[in-house]
Amino acid sequence: MNGFIYDIPVKVYFGRDQLGHLGEELRKYGSRVLMTYGGGSIKRIGLYDKVVAEINKAGLQLFELGGIEPNPRIDSVRKGAQMCKENRIDVLLAVGGGSTIDATKFIAAGACVDFDPWDFIDLKKRAPIEKALPIVDILTLSATGSEMDSGGVISNPETGDKIGRLSSKLLPKVSFLDPTNTYSVSPYQTACGAADMFSHIIEVYFNMEQDLYMLDCFMEGMMKTIIRFAPIAMREPDNYEARANLMWTSSWAINGFIDGGRQLAWSCHPMEHELSAIYDITHGLGLAILTPRWLEYCLDETTVSKYVQFGVNVFGINATLPPMEIAHKAIECMSHFLFDTLGLKSTLTEVGIDESHFEHMARKAVGGGTLHGFKPLQQQDVVNIYKMCE
Ligand code: NZQ
Numbered sequence: 001m002n003g004f005i006y007d008i009p010v011k012v013y014f015g016r017d018q019l020g021h022l023g024e025e026l027r028k029y030g031s032r033v034l035m036t037y038g039g040g041s042i043k044r045i046g047l048y049d050k051v052v053a054e055i056n057k058a059g060l061q062l063f064e065l066g067g068i069e070p071n072p073r074i075d076s077v078r079k080g081a082q083m084c085k086e087n088r089i090d091v092l093l094a095v096g097g098g099s100t101i102d103a104t105k106f107i108a109a110g111a112c113v114d115f116d117p118w119d120f121i122d123l124k125k126r127a128p129i130e131k132a133l134p135i136v137d138i139l140t141l142s143a144t145g146s147e148m149d150s151g152g153v154i155s156n157p158e159t160g161d162k163i164g165r166l167s168s169k170l171l172p173k174v175s176f177l178d179p180t181n182t183y184s185v186s187p188y189q190t191a192c193g194a195a196d197m198f199s200h201i202i203e204v205y206f207n208m209e210q211d212l213y214m215l216d217c218f219m220e221g222m223m224k225t226i227i228r229f230a231p232i233a234m235r236e237p238d239n240y241e242a243r244a245n246l247m248w249t250s251s252w253a254i255n256g257f258i259d260g261g262r263q264l265a266w267s268c269h270p271m272e273h274e275l276s277a278i279y280d281i282t283h284g285l286g287l288a289i290l291t292p293r294w295l296e297y298c299l300d301e302t303t304v305s306k307y308v309q310f311g312v313n314v315f316g317i318n319a320t321l322p323p324m325e326i327a328h329k330a331i332e333c334m335s336h337f338l339f340d341t342l343g344l345k346s347t348l349t350e351v352g353i354d355e356s357h358f359e360h361m362a363r364k365a366v367g368g369g370t371l372h373g374f375k376p377l378q379q380q381d382v383v384n385i386y387k388m389c390e
């Protein structure tokens with residue numbers, strides 16, 4: 001195990017009926033609160049009214065920014081940062097899924113500087129994130145893990161970019177994780193969320209560098225949890241056990257615990273972010289289409305042992321079969337889960353993506369050089385993987 005620093009100072013209130021703590025938590029950071037949210041789902045499920053009531057009860061002053069888009073855009077971040085400055089906001093309250101929380105992270109940082117917040121994201125500028133307003137969030141969709149990680153991903157339609165950035169300054173101070181707030185998530189978004197959190201685990205699990213048995217077991221347990229509970233949550237949206245298991249898995253899949261000092265870059269995420277940058281597709285759907293093809297592409301005699309471990313421990317494939325056969329069966333099981341059980345579309349063609357931008361997206365995905373992930377990938381490799389997805 002390489003050396004690493006483990007530091008996730010996010011306070012979590014998990015479960016039903018925790019919202020009574022919202023006022024006291026916000027008050028620790030000040031009295032002027034900017035609540036951010038998306039296209040209106042929080043109003044439809046009655047959460048908006050509950051939050052406003054708690055804020056009023058605590059005697060706090062409420063400001064609002066709604067309309068944050070899925071695949072959140074830099075313009076929403078600019079608008080939010082401006083509102084924070086004009087209204088001397090003390091603390092941000094993000095109520096929603098990963099898009100709302102991600103945008104709020106960069107609003108929090110943008111509020112503390114006098115330059116364009118895109119400068120934090122732009123790969124050529126990468127302005128340092130030295131300060132950010134405190135963030136509290138109420139999660140409504142289990143997927144990205146933004147509620148417990150230091151990252152955010154922002155799109156800029158003008159430049160055609162969708163880029164992520166990490167900074168410990170962006171970690172939420174407090175996250176309210178109430179599984180009942182996800183009862184209204186549609187079967188499709190539930191499936192995309194499951195594919196996303198599965199991918200967050202796979203990006204770390206598929207690694208030949210070192211053997212971290214304890215973390216591998218933990219990741220296999222989380223993958224089995226997703227396989228078990230995502231279909232239940234799709235069939236029975238208000239099944240608390242299913243929603244709770246998915247919610248806590250989404251947070252732990254990406255909060256840094258499973259990394260254990262591993263340094264390798266992620267592979268499917270950079271490839272997917274290019275798809276959602278140009279075509280505005282749902283992140284988890286893009287990952288679902290890419291992941292089995294990427295696994296197929298990276299399979300050879302040098303990597304097969306990882307696939308065997310995955311196939312046997314996660315999908316229960318017979319360990320006495322020849323390794324290559326287990327590996328192929330593991331990829332089949334993965335595809336079956338994503339495309340048959342979760343019912344996600346399985347090709348780029350089906351979601352309206354053709355080869356016209358493959359070269360361009362591949363170049364950006366590898367950052368103009370090599371993507372040093374599970375298997376090093378160059379531009380042509382990524383083009384090949386996109387083609388396998390057609
Ligand atoms: O906008 P509203 O009306 O709230 O509707 C949303 C949106 O249409 C809806 N929704 C959310 N909660 C709901 C609900 N509908 C009914 N009931 C509820 N309780 O679901 C739709 C999708 O929401 P969104 O926030 O976009 O989804 P998600 O949480 O999957 O976030 C995706 C974004 O996060 C980025 C993705 O790239 C994408 O931009 N990611 C962020 C990461 C991070 N911060 O670490 C890592 C991920 O890998 C990912 O890249």
Ligand code: ZN
Pocket residue numbers: 144196197199200269283
């Ligand atoms: Zn993701």
